[in-house]
Amino acid sequence: MAEELQKVHLYYDDINKIRVLETNVLKQTEDLRDTCKDYETKVQDFLKMITSLLDVVKELGDNVEKQKMSAIGAMNHLKSIAKERESNQTKLQAQISEKSMILDQLDSEYDALQILEATQNETIEYLTQIR
Amino acid sequence: MHLFPKLNIGSNKHQHDVILISAADGKFHIVNHNGRIEKTVIAHQGACLVAQWSPDGAGLLSAGEDGFVKVWSRNGLLRSTIVQSDVPCFNAIWSSDSSAILYTKGHFLVIKQLNLSNKITKWKAHDGLILCIAWNANNNLIISGAEDGYSKIWDTFGQQISVSVKHDQPITSLSWSPAGDMFVTGSYNLIRLCNANGWSYCLERPSTGSIYNIAWSSDGTQLAAACSNGHVLFAHIIDREFTWKNFTCTQIGRKVVLIKDIITDQNDKLDYPDRVIQTALGFNHIVMATVKQCFIHKLTSWNTPVTFDLKEGTISMILLAERCLCIVERAGISVYSYMGRLLASPRWSTRPDALGRAAISLGPDALAAIDQTDGKSVHVFDLPTGLIVRSSTDNTVTKLTHKMTVSTIALSQTGPISERQLALLDYNRDLYVVTVKDSKPKFIKLGSQILSIVWSYETELLVGLRANSIVAWCCPRAATQPDWLALTTVSKEIPDLGRNPVVLTIEDGVARVCRGNGSLLHISVAAFPEKLLKHIAANTWQAALQLCRTVEDETLWACLAVLAWNYHQLSIAEEAFALIKQYHQVCYIQHLRSNIPEKLAAN
Numbered sequence: 001m002a003e004e005l006q007k008v009h010l011y012y013d014d015i016n017k018i019r020v021l022e023t024n025v026l027k028q029t030e031d032l033r034d035t036c037k038d039y040e041t042k043v044q045d046f047l048k049m050i051t052s053l054l055d056v057v058k059e060l061g062d063n064v065e066k067q068k069m070s071a072i073g074a075m076n077h078l079k080s081i082a083k084e085r086e087s088n089q090t091k092l093q094a095q096i097s098e099k100s101m102i103l104d105q106l107d108s109e110y111d112a113l114q115i116l117e118a119t120q121n122e123t124i125e126y127l128t129q130i131r
Numbered sequence: 132m133h134l135f136p137k138l139n140i141g142s143n144k145h146q147h148d149v150i151l152i153s154a155a156d157g158k159f160h161i162v163n164h165n166g167r168i169e170k171t172v173i174a175h176q177g178a179c180l181v182a183q184w185s186p187d188g189a190g191l192l193s194a195g196e197d198g199f200v201k202v203w204s205r206n207g208l209l210r211s212t213i214v215q216s217d218v219p220c221f222n223a224i225w226s227s228d229s230s231a232i233l234y235t236k237g238h239f240l241v242i243k244q245l246n247l248s249n250k251i252t253k254w255k256a257h258d259g260l261i262l263c264i265a266w267n268a269n270n271n272l273i274i275s276g277a278e279d280g281y282s283k284i285w286d287t288f289g290q291q292i293s294v295s296v297k298h299d300q301p302i303t304s305l306s307w308s309p310a311g312d313m314f315v316t317g318s319y320n321l322i323r324l325c326n327a328n329g330w331s332y333c334l335e336r337p338s339t340g341s342i343y344n345i346a347w348s349s350d351g352t353q354l355a356a357a358c359s360n361g362h363v364l365f366a367h368i369i370d371r372e373f374t375w376k377n378f379t380c381t382q383i384g385r386k387v388v389l390i391k392d393i394i395t396d397q398n399d400k401l402d403y404p405d406r407v408i409q410t411a412l413g414f415n416h417i418v419m420a421t422v423k424q425c426f427i428h429k430l431t432s433w434n435t436p437v438t439f440d441l442k443e444g445t446i447s448m449i450l451l452a453e454r455c456l457c458i459v460e461r462a463g464i465s466v467y468s469y470m471g472r473l474l475a476s477p478r479w480s481t482r483p484d485a486l487g488r489a490a491i492s493l494g495p496d497a498l499a500a501i502d503q504t505d506g507k508s509v510h511v512f513d514l515p516t517g518l519i520v521r522s523s524t525d526n527t528v529t530k531l532t533h534k535m536t537v538s539t540i541a542l543s544q545t546g547p548i549s550e551r552q553l554a555l556l557d558y559n560r561d562l563y564v565v566t567v568k569d570s571k572p573k574f575i576k577l578g579s580q581i582l583s584i585v586w587s588y589e590t591e592l593l594v595g596l597r598a599n600s601i602v603a604w605c606c607p608r609a610a611t612q613p614d615w616l617a618l619t620t621v622s623k624e625i626p627d628l629g630r631n632p633v634v635l636t637i638e639d640g641v642a643r644v645c646r647g648n649g650s651l652l653h654i655s656v657a658a659f660p661e662k663l664l665k666h667i668a669a670n671t672w673q674a675a676l677q678l679c680r681t682v683e684d685e686t687l688w689a690c691l692a693v694l695a696w697n698y699h700q701l702s703i704a705e706e707a708f709a710l711i712k713q714y715h716q717v718c719y720i721q722h723l724r725s726n727i728p729e730k731l732a733a734n
Binding site: 091097098101104106108113115116127 | 658
């Protein structure tokens with residue numbers, strides 16, 4: 001009977017239920033299914049890990065970008081400070097030259113006044129001597 | 132599309148509110164005061180860079196990127212094309228009398244006379260492109276500013292008067308003050324006020340970007356500047372200082388003036404309701420002109436000023452003399468007493484606002500002015516003195532005509548009106564003295580190569596400045612003979628006076644000289660002669676003689692001799708002439724004294 005059923009590809013299994021597949025094939029199929037399920041969970045895990053990794057990397061990238069920008073800013077700032085210093089320096093230089101010009105003027109004025117004082121003193125002395 | 136036209140606004144004298152605008156599309160527009168465009172003229176290919184009314188209001192000029200400079204009539208009809216060239220003409224301006232045009236061509240400045248078509252003065256002014264030029268009506272000087280960072284002052288012959296310090300940035304704008312005593316230059320983040328000799332009064336660095344254009348107010352006390360960041364900058368001239376004897380007065384704010392007496396160390400702040408435009412200090416008075424009123428303070432009691440209203444708010448000058456003061460306004464010249472009463476308002480064909488300090492002089496009872504149309508003649512107006520005020524029509528006017536163009540005049544400050552003397556410098560820098568009231572005025576030449584002159588305001592001492600010496604003529608009127616002139620002249624060498632020195636005052640024989648670099652110089656020139664002159668003016672001949680005997684100076688004796696001869700003090704003249712070894716004169720006096728005793732008795 002079993003052989004006849006085998007001819008039309010029907011089998012009994014251990015508990016005498018009728019089956020389409022051979023017992024060992026069935027077992028293999030079931031094994032395969034289990035392995036596949038396993039594989040799927042593993043892939044899912046991997047995907048999760050990759051996503052988290054991506055997130056981390058992205059965060060890192062953002063951070064790097066931020067740092068880069070701030071570095072560029074700092075650099076520019078530094079440059080501008082240097083420039084500002086330069087302009088300040090020229091400004092001060094101009095002021096110095098301006099003031100030194102005024103100083104020159106006042107110096108010569110002072111000299112002239114001193115000479116005047118000397119001549120006046122001389123005159124006074126001369127006149128007192130005569131008296 | 133270029134929608135940023137360069138504005139160049141000049142208002143016309145006759146039609147007051149007409150504005151001229153040159154635009155970047157080669158047109159210029161004539162706009163009336165309520166903003167309506169009256170006329171639009173296509174003047175140039177490319178941008179029309181400059182448009183300016185002529186000073187007499189008869190026409191206008193325009194210059195453009197195509198290198199043309201054109202003159203138009205007042206209605207915008209083309210009169211003539213003055214210049215054609217292949218480089219853009221960035222600047223063109225009229226001369227003050229509208230007879231010539233100054234324009235720039237790259238690094239060159241060119242003056243073209245309009246009536247003589249072939250006369251051209253051209254010179255290389257800068258190493259960079261010239262960006263701005265200005266021409267003053269008063270001193271006839273030209274300033275130019277260029278991309279090389281220099282601003283330079285020129286006379287009309289193309290001779291360089293002075294160069295500024297080098298700026299880091301191109302000079303983008305320039306403007307003369309109306310009186311021509313200072314100018315302003317604008318550059319990137321920089322505005323600088325300079326004296327007409329080129330040295331700088333002050334420097335300001337506002338963060339405004341480049342300053343494109345500067346315009347002065349007509350009274351020369353404030354200015355407006357157009358900045359590249361869209362702002363308009365306003366500035367006021369402050370810190371002007373005046374001194375007279377022991378008083379100094381400084382304008383410390385727009386409306387505040389500080390007076391200080393150095394001897395008693397008193398000081399006082401005077402506040403005014405309006406902006407102070409002009410100040411003058413001297414002859415025991417301080418005179419302030421604000422926009423609307425004029426205040427006369429006595430230095431002994433400066434808290435109670437005499438006040439009177441002004442006709443128009445544009446005072447260009449205040450002159451002081453012993454008994455009167457003269458106010459030069461755009462509307463005319465008026466002479467007031469120190470009590471604030473109008474004494475006279477002399478009129479002659481003139482534009483008073485274009486008068487310079489050198490062209491007008493006030494004596495105690497006379498006002499002299501150079502004729503503006505004919506530079507060779509000088510008008511001298513007698514001013515009413517004392518209590519009788521005459522109407523302005525019967526003022527007696529004396530017209531003196533010199534053989535050369537007169538550049539500077541000065542009236543003597545003392546003595547009766549019959550002895551009023553006028554010192555004048557002509558175009559050749561020769562100094563002449565003339566007695567105004569002589570029936571036949573005779574010009575006596577005192578010297579040559581004189582740069583600047585001033586009369587002492589207490590005596591008849593005239594001081595002149597040469598390139599490197601100062602000269603005092605102790606009795607310019609009395610010196611009718613050349614050897615007397617030489618004997619009564621004191622000269623003193625001064626090294627390094629610089630360019631264009633000016634002698635400001637002479638007081639008790641001490642001259643105050645402003646050097647070319649702006650520093651003041653006090654020099655004792657003629658202390659004893661001035662003292663002598665004071666004695667003689669007070670008619671104390673014995674004191675004068677005493678002074679001469681004490682000091683024993685030959686110049687002093689010579690002065691005494693000449694003056695005594697002039698005032699018929701024969702015995703003193705005899706002694707003095709003997710001491711300066713003019714024996715022929717001594718003999719002559721002895722002869723006179725023995726032969727004409729009745730004339731002596733009259734004295």
